[in-house]
Amino acid sequence: MHLRKAKLMFFYTRYPNSGILKIYFPDVSFNKNNTAQLVKWFSNFREFYYIQMEKYARQAVADGCSSADELTVARDSELYRHLNLHYNRNNQIESPESFRMVVEQTLREFFRAIYNKRDIESSWKKAIYKVIARMDEPLPDFFKSANWMEQLGEV
DNA sequence: GGCCCCCCTG
DNA sequence: CAGGGGGGCC
Numbered sequence: 001m002h003l004r005k006a007k008l009m010f011f012y013t014r015y016p017n018s019g020i021l022k023i024y025f026p027d028v029s030f031n032k033n034n035t036a037q038l039v040k041w042f043s044n045f046r047e048f049y050y051i052q053m054e055k056y057a058r059q060a061v062a063d064g065c066s067s068a069d070e071l072t073v074a075r076d077s078e079l080y081r082h083l084n085l086h087y088n089r090n091n092q093i094e095s096p097e098s099f100r101m102v103v104e105q106t107l108r109e110f111f112r113a114i115y116n117k118r119d120i121e122s123s124w125k126k127a128i129y130k131v132i133a134r135m136d137e138p139l140p141d142f143f144k145s146a147n148w149m150e151q152l153g154e155v
Numbered sequence: 156g157g158c159c160c161c162c163c164t165g
Numbered sequence: 166c167a168g169g170g171g172g173g174c175c
Binding site: 036039043046047125 | 158159160161162
Binding site: 040048 | 166167168
């Protein structure tokens with residue numbers, strides 16, 4: 001289907017349900033299979049996202065950072081560029097400032113958990129997931145355009 | 156049952 | 166990323 005488009009949507013929503021996904025893929029005739037596949041994609045997107053976030057948070061702790069407030073994520077930082085490369089290869093769109101903030105918040109959440117030794121608990125990431133899930137935003141209307149991707153001139 | 160999430164693999 | 170398993174919630 002539209003993998004590249006789905007990845008760009010991740011900039012705005014990390015936890016889209018099948019209902020809204022169907023709205024933003026008007027040119028797709030959904031069935032059980034491709035619906036599950038699309039939902040699965042976002043699950044995979046999240047896993048990649050959280051793995052990177054945890055890695056950088058642990059690095060910050062190892063580097064001696066003692067406060068989440070000290071952690072910032074700039075658009076030209078290694079972490080942000082890494083994420084952008086994954087979700088927005090070739091810079092098809094300009095990532096929204098809101099995503100940068102979500103990344104920064106996520107990094108801080110992971111940092112606090114690790115710094116406070118909460119990561120020894122069984123499902124310590126669950127709480128973080130809930131926080132991030134609340135930061136989803138409505139998707140821009142241009143995603144509804146069936147030929148929008150083609151207009152970007154990308155394969 | 157259906158839908159969704161996470162976890163772990165390959 | 167896809168597959169498969171486990172568990173939660175209608």
